[in-house]
Amino acid sequence: MSTLRLVPGTPDAVLSALTAVLDGSGTPFAPVPTDQAAAARVKQAAAPDQPLEDDCAVVLTTSGSSGEPKGVLLSREALLASAKATHDRLGGPGQWLLPMKPYYVGGLQILTRSVLAGLEPVILQESFTEAAASMTGVRRYTAMVPTQLARYLETDLDxxxxxxxxxxxxxxxxxxxxxxxAAAGVTAIPAYGMTETGSGCVYAGEPLDGTSIALDDGRILIKGTTLFSGYRLRPELTAEVLQDGWFRTQDRGHLTGGRLEVVGRVDDVVISGGVNVTLPSVQSRLLEHPRVKDAVVLGVPDEEWGTRVVAFVVGEPGRDELRDFVAEALPRTWAPRDVVRLDALPMLASGKIDRQRLLEGVR
Incomplete structure (x- = not known):
């Protein structure tokens, strides 16, 4: 078995280590964030002092937005398969702008696609517009989280x-x-995927080449060339989610004409006062309110209700107004019992909402 080395999670360091791994001259690595708390989680999950499992080029640590961070083993073949399938779907290789952290899978795969295309990535420093203007590739791509898209629609539309x-x-x-x-003329393609699938593997509802989708009682199963090899030093957990070549995700969805629609996580349906409440539906309704800029809805353990539905909202409306707004389209029993107004939702470096931080504030 080979050993695992830790590299700084900066774009230059990760790109150098990744290039070497992809061409076969380098050794497996785990990128480490500069933030001390995040770095500690990575080092714990990556366990560099322990023998490394086979079929691994990079170990990435999940963000831990809803649970314990895990070390995800990604092979060279999986990384390249994801990058190639992305280029094939988008219309061919191009130059990529990196506006994300390279120690999460979205940022890492921007660098992988750049290596595969043979073109230097452009690294976002401060100005998105200036970074975009410096690109020289015939085809120009980038990837980002929804929060970034919303911000740049207001500040960097051109x-x-x-x-x-x-x-x-x-x-x-x-x-x-x-x-x-779409109304602004921006070609934004929603992607579904995760660290375990080597980044996005379903674009605008359609699986990339080499990826298959199935459902098991509503749970999304994924099979294909981009899948991870397992969880670092967690064979029992790997066996739970990788079965007969299929990865059992924690997400629910449905297929219509071969197109996948993700409707939420398996645990996104909670029982509150004896009523099943679908949290993503409540969240989607809140986001339709003209004075709500952002929102997330979570279930909080409660002695009286079993689970209390709580909405964390960036916007002006108060609790009663939002409860009435939800009840206009959904059952009144689904309306959030509490509304916490915030200036902004706390985010992890991966671009995901820090659900654990929100829950800690209301328990």
């Missing part, structure tokens, strides 16, 4: 329009945001 495609991942893209981007 730069967004200059890209042949912008892949949106890391979190579900709200329907109003999709509509805003």
């Amino acid at each position: 730069a967004l329009r200059s890209f042949d495609a912008i892949v949106i991942g890391g979190a579900a893209t709200p329907a109003p945001l999709k509509e805003r981007a």
Whole structure:
């Protein structure tokens, strides 16, 4: 078995280590964030002092937005398969702009695609518009999380329009945001995937080449060439989610005409006062309110209700107004019992909402 080395999670360091791994001259590595707390989680999950499992080029640590971070083993073949399938779907190789952290899978795969295309990636420093203007590739791509897209639609619209495609991942893209981007002439493509699938493997509802989708009682199963090899030093957990070549995700969805629609996580349906409440539906309804800029809805353990539905909202409306607004379209029993107004939702470096931080504030 080979050993694992830790490399700084900066774009230059990760690109250098990744290039060497992809051409066969380097050794497996794990990128480490500069933030001390995040670095400690990575080192714990990556366990560099322990023998490394076979079929691994990179170990990435999941963000831990809803649970314990895990070390995900990604092979050279999986990384390259994901990059090639992305280029095939988008219309061919191109130059990529990196506006994300390279120690999460979305950022790492921007670098992998750049290596595969043989073109230097452009690293976002401060100005998105200036970074976009410096690109020289015939085809121009980038990837970002929904929060970034929403921000750049307000501040850097012309730069967004200059890209042949912008892949949106890391979190579900709200329907109003999709509509805003389309109306503005921005080619934004929602992607579904995760670290375990080597980044996005379903674009605009359609699996990339080499990826198959199935459902098991509503749970999304994924099979294909981009899948991870397992969890670092967690064979029992690997066996739970990798079965007969299929990865059992924690997400629910349905297929219509071969197109996948993700409707939430397996644990996104909670029982509150004896009533099943679908949290993503409540969240989607809140985001339709004209004075709600952002929102997330979570279930909080409660002695009286079993689970209390709590909405964390960026916007002006108060609790009663939002409860009435939800009840206009959904059962009144689904309306959030508490509404916490915030200036902004706390985010992890991966671009996902820090659910654990929100829950800690209301328990």
